[in-house]
Amino acid sequence: MAAQDVSGDKARVAALRAQLDRYAHAYYVQDAPEVPDAEYDRLLRELQALEAAHPDWITPDSPTQRVGGAALAQFPPVRHAVAMLSIRTETDTEATGAEAFDARVRRELALAEDAPPVEYVCEPKFDGLAMSLRYEHGLLVQAATRGDGEVGEDVTRNIRTIRQIPLRLPAAAAIPVPPLLEVRGEVYMRRADFEQLNERQRERGDKTFVNPRNAAAGAVRQLDPAIAARRPLSFFAYGLGEVTPPEAGGPDFGTHYALLQALGSWGFPVAPQVCIAHGATDLVAFHQRMGAARDGLPYDIDGVVYKVNSLALQRQLGFVTREPRWAVAHKYPAQEQMTRVEAIDVQVGRTGKLTPVARLAPVFVGGVTVTNATLHNLFELRRKDVRVGDTAIVRRAGDVIPEVVGIVAPTLPAARGSLPAEVALAARGGPSPQGALRRIPRQPYVPNFRMPRQCPVCGSAVVREHGEVNHRCTGGLFCAAQRKEAILHFAARRAMDIEGLGEKLVDQLVDAGIVRTLPDLYRLGLSSLVALDRMAEKSAQNVLAALEKSKQATLPRFLFGLGARHVGEATAKDLARHFGSLDAVMDASVEALMEVNDVGPIVARAIRTFFDQPHNREVVEQLRACGVHWPEGPPAPRAVLPLAGKTFVLTGTLPTLSREEAKELLEAAGAKVAGSVSRKTDYVVAGEEAGSKLAKARELGVQVLDEAGMQALLVPPQR
Ligand SMILES: NC(=O)c1ccc[n+]([C@@H]2O[C@H](COP(=O)([O-])OP(=O)(O)OC[C@H]3O[C@@H](n4cnc5c(N)ncnc54)[C@H](O)[C@@H]3O)[C@@H](O)[C@H]2O)c1
């Protein structure tokens, strides 16, 4: 080997170790991975290969020799009586992974060629974090994380909040519970719970979690058990730690399978997929079966685990540094990968929500090739600081649409001889001491993405309501993206009640381009309906009859059917009663709308915006032209508010009411409350320590009231 190569390799080993240490710290200690597992595994394999070529370079602190990460000082340390190890990983997706393992086991057990197949137990490999639960005389006394395998963290208080973990084991079980029992298993978060948690975080504008494993690890290491309790966690048991030995009256299981069954009988959840396999062929079949089931499972698995079933054979096989020889994890394609963000577009959903979507360089993730991933909303995009040209981490798990969960922060130095990183380093003042990794500081956020003001599909105005994170298209009646939803809503039983116009028919009509907007429904002819797939003449006639019948509508049903945001059945009724006619509703100002029962500023503005869209109004006109009609009436008589048209100014401290309460009372009585006194002011309400406003009122001759005087005015005039 040339001297140069050796020194280059040595430098690469050092660089890899530094990088892996940093990633492991972020992953195990901070519960905030910087890169996808696939990337970590790739670098680890590179290091393993280099160390295999130069065994004398291996140090005990190399990432290849260690398990997990350091324990956090915030939790009391727990020394494991039986170390918590890792599992050797096979990444081959073909049969080779299982065959290599089986061959190794047979070789190490020195089995003859014609010896019968080895018996294994197959289990899913849950993607959560390992937990050791210690029971003394049937009571849970301690729960500990794996930590570095030797010393973990005492997280008992948090683990007690997990409902699936028994706090007390049955006293009279068929297999008696040994006086000392350590159960090992995986704490994880179900996908639905994870999605819900992230949805909640998103709505609040809080940081979301990268994946369920991460959310679970974060919850377990919460310092506040109350917060941990709100993060729904689950548990699967898969093994034992320290146990009362058979000599001292403890159980003698014989096989791993029997052990799992005992755990199940004591009340621990055990994976329902667990099964016994004979030889490599069975292992391959299990791998395939679980692979096919993977997307449909309610939780993430990143592979399967094969374990030699006989505990005597397990003892014979023993351990290498960080993993047992009798078990192997056989992985599936990763659910997170890195790829480049080529562009950021906007998609309009069925209900009008605008979603920023990252267009990606094609990447194989979660078993499929992904080219688009959601960024959810503008605020999440900004929080994750995703920009065109970035390397993004994309996650695709189960049926959930692929999403960008974060970006990979640029680090230095990237790889041996990678010029751009070195150039960047030089530009910032040369390499850091010891060649340690440093982050390239990002330019402050320059919004290179903006939400469009007009819907990219229909051109209607885009709005975001106060307190909302989502932007929406307001052209609900016209927008092609919202067509199906608009028609279904219009036809719904509580709206126009058009029987027979269900999801399937709407799909057909819209997909064939026969119906684009609501009025097209009333232009349908028998021939176009009958031409549709699986549409008999009789049912076509029924649909036409239902459409004809729906023309005789009521104003509340029609208003509700238009599907303006926030206009539910009750609001539609209130609007109809208050205004009497559709035109009066369509032309009402925000203020006028707010006079309607239960209509606040957000609802009023949404209605106003909806009818401000020329396309929406056109659709309404066309519907009327098609013969849709309803009885109209005069507007309801306005309730006489005692202070309608009067302007008040509040000053000083009132004896019983706060400023805010007084304002509310006055407004409810129809008054306006202004901030400063002018000639237009009708009354000034003055309390203790009233200052310049009171003086101004006196100067202008405005009537001044105390709180009692104001209260008297709130009572409606007697008739
Ligand atoms: N993204 C990153 O930056 C980063 C950093 C470090 C590690 N990692 C990832 O962590 C993993 C390696 O960590 P590891 O050493 O914890 O190994 P591992 O998670 O791959 O395997 C060992 C663990 O598997 C779990 N397990 C799940 N189901 C099991 C079952 N049925 N039987 C027994 N054990 C079961 C246990 O918790 C056990 O501790 C890799 O996937 C790696 O990519 C990622």
Ligand SMILES: [Zn+2]
């Ligand atoms: Zn639109």
